[in-house]
């Protein structure tokens with residue numbers, strides 16, 4: 001038998017020139033052929049598309065997970081920051097304090113105004129006019 005690698009003439013299962021074992025080489029060739037055929041079948045039947053979709057789905061899921069984690073981290077950090085600000089003493093009038101704008105979500109510095117005097121609601125509500133259309 002002629003060695004498929006080095007073309008040396010060999011009598012047994014092993015090439016005397018390069019040491020190739022023909023039976024093993026044959027097995028490897030057969031396996032490679034089968035794998036190639038399987039890959040070709042997959043390409044022809046189209047599950048490759050499904051594999052791509054699966055991978056894309058996994059990537060999308062990963063992106064979503066990452067975004068969620070980032071959002072969670074930012075929210076936690078923001079929560080901690082705002083809590084640190086509001087904890088402890090209350091701000092004095094005229095002091096600049098950070099304020100979370102609920103519309104923009106940005107923190108800006110605002111001046112603290114003195115608290116408005118409490119409105120007495122009991123007396124100030126006048127009775128409704130009982131004019132019945134004279």
Ligand SMILES: [Zn+2]
Pocket residue numbers: 003004005006007008015016017018019020
């Ligand atoms: Zn050989």
